[in-house]
Amino acid sequence: MTAVAIEVADLAYSYPDGTEALRGVSLTVAAGEAVGLVGPNGAGKSTLVWLLAGFIAPTRGRASIQGREVCKANLADVRRRLGVIFQNPDDQLFMPTLFDDVAFGLLNLGRNSGEIEQRVTEALQQIGLESERDRFAGHLSAGQKRLAALAAVLAVGPEVLVLDEPTSDLDPRARRRFIGQMAARPETRLIASHDLEMILDLCPRVALLDRGLVVADGSAIEILASSSLIEPHGLEVPYSLRRDHKHRFPLRGTAHETEHRKWET
């Protein structure tokens, strides 16, 4: 039997102004699985991320991470197992140097200085930022900040990663690098994003969220290739999944267009 890493049952949340962000979401993610959470703006993706991290408490239902219910009594235990990557890495990098930022979680776990040094160094090596360890994290580039936020979370060794719009501010090269890093991770991953190409690269499965409800859950390719399914929910079939799509090549000084089918369902 496959172990369950994230379990969400009938989860509902209303903001103080009465807005219903989630209206009974149920979702199960197996250990080691990578699931994309897609949906239009205001679908409730970020609210779900916040509920999983225990930043807010649900008005109904329950969420659990590796069998531990996300509630006040279990919060420390849940956060040891769960790594959250925020939408804006500037929110996540608050210490004066990159080293201090990556070491922050380990220090709070009471690890000794030798282990901290080793794990921080390893985490920075993994993301290729070891040479920047003594720089003020606020002065890194957007791509470096994103990777630094990832290193800060990975250094603690979480078993479950929840990422909120992880590629929103990355240039193509930084985005590709980030995807490469994430693809190699063994942890369970729940990735909330509008970047459907990235979701296709990383997640074999997606859950489509709209108006606080899961409206589809299944194979990423099948759901995202179905325009009749996703377009009513504010999404568009990603370019790489369109049956007929155009490629433009600068050929002999004129634009050359060709059509082909990338894959068939």
Add this chain to the structure above:
Amino acid sequence: MLDRLGYGETIIHRLDPRAKTLATVAFILTVVSYPKYSVAPLIPFAIYPLIFIILGQIPPGLILKRTAAVSPLAVLVGIFNPLLDTEPMARIGGIEITGGWISFISILLRFFLTVGAALALVATTSFPRICQGLDALKVPRAFIVQMLFLYRYLFVLIGEAVRMRRARDLRRFGRRMGLRPRVAVSLIGVLFLRTYERAERIFLAMCARGFDGHVRLARRLRFAWADAAFVTGTVAACLILRLVPVVQWLGQWGEQLL
């Protein structure tokens, strides 16, 4: 800039933050303990910030500029002394110097020495290390946490203010706009809201990585013999300068030589 200098690797940077903090506190207390008409006895104290600036490889102009930036406060404190205290106290080259002018100069001198020393400390010790040192010196933790948050959120506030200013400038279309009270109030309100929201997200990010209100920093402090020697030397020098009329002796010795 000052903050970045704190991460240097000079002999002064390597000193334990407790040693530097204790020595600087002793220095400041000694400087402010002088009577209000003291000027000459304060001059040798300039050596302390100079040692930090030279050995810590800090651009002296930076310390001077930062000190000068806050000097209006000291000027305001002492500016009325020449008007209130008109008793003649010295004569230099035929010009009579009143007690008010001497006390004003003394205030300025003390201000430059103490603020200069404090800035030199910050420029050779990163702020988190100072906080770590204060923690080790048993300063109440609540106070240290407040200082660290203030430090981090200061950057948040500045960042938000810069972004708002850019947005305003982009839609100014070259027109010079004074900051009218109504606009200023709404800008401050929006700045507060944006900063508050961002500060909350930062706090949540800290909580997500196990923050429980306790400050923990990676590098452990080590109080070595060099640190003890630095504190002892500074405190001894301050006491000697304060209790022994060194400047007066030097003056008399100079007169005899001449």
